[in-house]
Amino acid sequence: MSATAVPRRALVTGGSGELGGAICHALAAGGYHVIVHANQSLPRAEAVVAAIRAAGGNAQATAFDVTDAEVAHAALDGLLSGGPIHAVINNAGIHDDGPMAGMSAEQWHRVIDVSLHGFFNVTQPLLLPMARVRFGRIVSVSSVAAQLGNRGQTNYAAAKAALHGASKSLAREMASRGITVNVVAPGVITGRMIGEDFPPERIREIVPAQRAGTPEEVAALVAFLCSEAAGYINGQVIGVNGGMG
Template identity: 75%
Template sequence: MTTSTPSPRRALVTGGSGDIGGAICRRLAADGLHVLVHANSRLDRAEAVAAAIVEAGGQARAIAFDVADGDAARAALETVLADGPVQVVVNNAGIHDDAPLAGMRESQWKRVIDVSLHGFFHVTQPLLLPMARTRWGRIVSVSSVAAVLGNRGQANYAAAKAALHGATRSLAREMASRGITANVVAPGVVAGAMAADAFPAEAIRQMVPAARAGTPEEVAAVVAFLCRDEAGYVNGQVIGVNGGMG
């Protein structure tokens, strides 16, 4: 008599083709999840992350849609749900478009909030009821230390990410009885293409008590823990990964 191996839980990581997103995808795949690596327009980058995961023995595939476009997101997720529920959602997609508020264009304000905040709703909401039927789920949103401390030139980004904190705490209360947790990971300065342009090494030493940038893998490790069974009683929390910045 043979017994079939249960299918792995599926995880969707938005913005999965970037530095932090890619590290999260690789870590979740190493933990045995089937990872849906999301990108917006750069499907080739998501495909490269998925291919590397498969080559390393994991399970992954790429998916592309604009999280800020509710209709496009819903259509893409309907296709995903045709294969079963998604039980792990990592809302990592986000963009910068920095300017002092006094000189910020309305388009800068709206696009940043569209991606980080409206994108959270467009991706998470359609997945909740199928997830709830399984009585198990993990929702992790990637925020920023800017949402806690503020940052010059980033009123739009800080507002969008801080809104995730309130939404997550509310969602945690709504879904906890169904075995679903919702938490936020708020990184500080993390090494990668974005930080390299914005933060010279000397500025990092002055800003960060740890006197260094974090790594994408350090952020991914915290996200991965929150997605495990062992983290079932951690719910509605904002966890900083910032070298002591606050």
């Protein structure tokens, strides 16, 4: 994009969180106008927008429930009225951990609803508009748990692993339209998500790099995959995990 061109627009679901916020900042630094999504907490999304604008970038905030197809479609219709959305980063996801033997149906469905059904509800309405402009970048944020498994996370691993198959299939469907579809699978990343489950000694034990990654390291890959330079990278699942697998 030239300096005078209208910026391409990117929607980041879960953009108000730690990893989502880092992704929003990286995309804005790469020239995108970033739509920062939150589920309910619009003020958190607006805080990310304010920080991006303070750094000289372009951004706006939105809030809607990705698990509600009708609500998501209405929100996307509103966003599309302002022009095409050229990139979508499916970063929204939740944990509700527990061994499967004691897991409730609600725990199972809630996690899958956000990560997997949210992926469909947000991505599907954007495909034809992307195809019309012959450019699209779809990146879904998965997890090393989807690749290796993790005790207490059958629901989370199932939801994220499903994104791998969906993304590989969608990449084949949309590649001729200039649209790429990839998955980024982070490992142990600093922030609230790792909590007390990963003290430093545990991280040194399970991560060959012997440290946790940072949200910025994941965001850098996402931003690259959304760039012009990444146009021939398609249908891939790329780990950001310090060598875990």
